[in-house]
Amino acid sequence: MALAGLLFSGDQTELKINAKDLLEKLEYHGISLLAAEQKTLPSELKGHLAQLKAMMVANDKLKQIELASLFDAFNDQGLSAVLFKGSALAYSLYPKPWLRPRSDSDVLIAAKDKVKAGAVLQQLGYHKLFAIQGEYVSYQSTYGKALAGNSFINIDLHWKVNNRQMFSQTFTVDELRDYGAKITQLADTPMRSFASIPSYVDSVLIASIHRSGHHHTEERLAWLYDIHLLIGRFTAHDWQQLAHRAKSKKICAITLDALKTTQHYLSTELDATAISQLEASASQHEASSIFLNRQLSERHYFWADLKSMPNLKSKFGFLRESIAPSPKYVRHQMNTRWASIAYIKRFIRGLKRVL
């Protein structure tokens, strides 16, 4: 299937007329170089895409070396860490890692290892980027490091697999590691040790969660293409596992939606038995299916998140941290030196968002 053709309805001549629009759309969807590989794009984009490819290849090489060092350092410290989402897929699934664009590399650790992992990153020259912090309001920190030239790498260090409360407990680092695989090189960059990555099945579930929970108002072909490639590697056993694990994690509806959307756009072949099982389970009410309704306002998702939290202490903690984060954070966020003004501005902005 021609990826570029999916971005415009109607006749293919439009691709020739609107090369600039096409490029913008390709970049938004994260499939510029994938589409270029298919050699179906207008010739006027050739020069730009050749430059983009050289840049992505070079950037990826620098990131490979950096990530290899990071995982070697984690392993040296006895830290159990899993590389997941885009970077894991780029190095295990895509024929060329730079075909899978990503702005950061996601690493999952156990919550108990947060300080130790942060220390390893800082020893390697990373700086923690400013972001909201709290016990419940965020389960990740971002660490950045300048590489050679103008390159930069961001590591999203997660201690829960997703920031949505409803999905935050879906996987633990031990579970992803035990069901997953180890890679000993990142493309052609060898590692002294290894990086753990999730199994194909868990990667599909994570992609479904990410698509629905974190980006429920947008659809990018790059994420669907991930699922398309993952499913292409599935065995019959993997399909059984997918239905079983989605059911046990109560994410059948969002998984089914991700699979069917992928099939719709990319003609992906699905396993009829597994789909029937997912459909049967999805017909029972799953709280997570609220994220399939993309028309709701943020307060509905917030409320669903709050309800999913296990006890009163965590619910109150989440509410408190969401409504009134630290003065330092809110001053930075609202770009004012006065905390009281910052809180008022934040309150008004929050009201607009939830009403």
Add this chain to the structure above:
Amino acid sequence: MKYKLADQVSLTEVDDESVLLDLNSGAYYGLNHVGTMLMGYLHDQKTPEFASAAIAEQYQTPYITVARDIELLVQQLLEHKLIVEC
């Protein structure tokens, strides 16, 4: 004269093209098919003259034309410290 890739330089082949990356500076250079063929010959301990003859034969192009382009490319690679003499 024979040349090799400088220590701080990585070469990534992408289909029939390649990207040279200076790992210290982050500067990168895209090489077309002919440039990539040249790097292959240099890697195999062949001289630029040998590479020029082989490429000229493959493309049915006069040796002198290819040799001039290859010499220019080798000069540029040397100037940017991407290759060094063996």
